Amino acid sequence: MMKYQGIYDNSPIFIQNFMATMYGYKIKKERFGEYYYEHLDFLNSFNNFSKKKQEEQQFEEVMKLIEYASKNSRFYRELYKEVNITEFKNINDLTKLPIVTKEMVRQNIEDIITIPKGKAIKSNTGGTTGKSLTVYYKKEDNQRRMATLDYFKAIHGFMNIKMKRATFNGKHIIPPNQKQKKFWRYNVAIKQMIYSSFYISEENIPYYIESLNKYKPESIDGFISSIYDIASYIERNNIKLKFIPKAIFPTSETVTQEHRDVIERVFNSKIRDQYASSEGAPFVWECESGKLHYDISTGIIENIENSNEILITSFTTYGTPLIRYKIGDSMTFEDNNTSCDCGLKTPLIESIQGRAVDFLYSTKGAKIYLGNVSNIFKNIPNAIAKAQLIQSSLTNMVVRMVVDNNFKEEYKSMLIDEIKHKFGNDMRIEIEIVEEIPREKSGKYKLIVNNVVTR
Template structure:
């Protein structure tokens, strides 16, 4: 049914597609921004998070409430904790007494994890690394509280969501693969949003994106950092200056590589601020105006466990009452900061250095493991020659490299790039180079610097 509706949508003329997108936007607005939304937006907007003791009490209270609710209403958690004196847990510090919830366990028992029926929930889907959609049920009140928290964060940068124009680069399939006209965006008039397709960002199409952004003049740009970077890099390489200055660029869902940030902030003349969450309902990690990543402990509990490839992140989300997540191994890695790190913004929420990405974000070569961070530094060293690169781990141990060059594709340029790749990876790694005008993305539209051969 969904595929049929999508085919019908693609057959509509662009004005009617805009109307369809806006009607869907109206539905989402009713779900996310009604009821308690305004109350919590006002509450969260006033919060400074400066009093560490007060924040700790808030975290303890929210955790105990979630724990008791989960055991009472979820058949899975009643069984999961049957041999644990969970009634004796009185604070967030006691969470270590509970078992870790793995992705496989959650997926295998999802029907018993739910605490509410489907008809009373809003369902979010996440594919994860398996590609199999996992439906997570959420209460409307929890969705609205999360949106209020996110919008309060945007207000710190002067952006009022749904009230100011925003340009959004997410993975929605808003137009067919080969549109008849070079109009690569659709409008949600209800939310004052213009959605730009992340699936058509080729060298041929980029002039149309840039021209429309300059016409639209958004107050904010948000979405996948790789897509926004593609537009910014094209503007930089072609000496195109924006005719507008957004208040901020908001990114999520992808690792913000250093050269992404540098190029985007330089081109658009505004701060890039990043935030971490998940469709499952992970608590927020938010980058403040001072540039620090803060673990928002009023939205959940973050645990850091030493693991291969960095520090493993366990999350407990305080807005996951419909599908409780307690000590959930979400599969992400974080980069810890020094224990004595204090942010100039004076928030007592813990500071981390950053989010390093998925646990599988590394290549295995003849010379050893190569991390996503190492690759990002390598790519940044080639920015005068290369716009973007993507690395595919071959089953035979080799590396297939997709590359979007800055200039013309010449034999000399290919040899130059190959020489740099051989020097970086070492003589024992088999390298193949493919010059292209677009890179591979997941079905969600997200970009992965490292992919595994299927």
């Protein structure tokens, strides 16, 4: 991976566009195949089912997953040895199964997975606790997840692959030593202009706006904080846009009311939020009426007793089964009898309490938000139990980590390289291996601590 990154970083921009496109064709082949189109057809049928039939389908799917995991995963076979699954009659019987934590998955991943790693599609998550985790998808899992995401977007008028999209994410598409003010690369394979979120600053935003006006995307997706910073600049400077996207699809971060007000006003387009995860959580997505629907065709979301914290069971994680998995997020459900004007019969979510809108700074002063910072740990194998990044100035950062016996000295170099790509080559980084990282006075644990004094 680092070898190809080096080749990419030292190539001219037109070659980088070519490499992004070649990678795009690889991903396109993985995501858009027979299972993708088969699942799109299923979703069209499912959303026309009666509420009762949808719930029957959900129970049928969860039993299929539990039976598969019990048979094909050493971890679940052992975990469920005292449970008589054949006696389960409805969704409520799921509470008879033990809760699975993120640490359990991280420590037992070899016994959990049901497929050879060589044939799997890997998904890495850094998470907002800094706990590195890799899960392994079957091809079917991956394509069905993509079909669900595209079905959601199609409801709002955007047809993925067929229409142009602009994406703001944390990919390493801009070399740290680049001098040109071109902070984007084009993936021809899926008509996607990828914008780096690491260089969004007052100085650079005009270049982003110029590119957007030239490209005229039909949707915008990615980090809401990046999209907001650009929208705020446009509004403050009374800049005219030459396009109207069909919708804005944020990822990874909590959408605040301020985000929604400014972005919708500037782009003259609706934000349509959705919740999922790198691990493969069931989907929650926003309908045309602005309500959040929990898509029961993709899994089960349940509250832990006497709290809003959720457990997830996903129907698209057969490679790494996640059943009653404690993902670390919280949701508040609306009354089960509440209906929505959009006509969908799936349950409604009142609110999602998840990722905070915290940030650190790049060495040039651009804000690097929490959802982006957590990606630093994505490519590190399952060896980090907890991490914290502490920034004291624009050019100084301390990384504290609690690691296990699988941690190798070479991972430090990998982390430093990831951080420099995101924050700048001139960032001075000190890595500390510690026994424990203390929580805040509030009892909360923070992945990032921003001690930079700005004027």
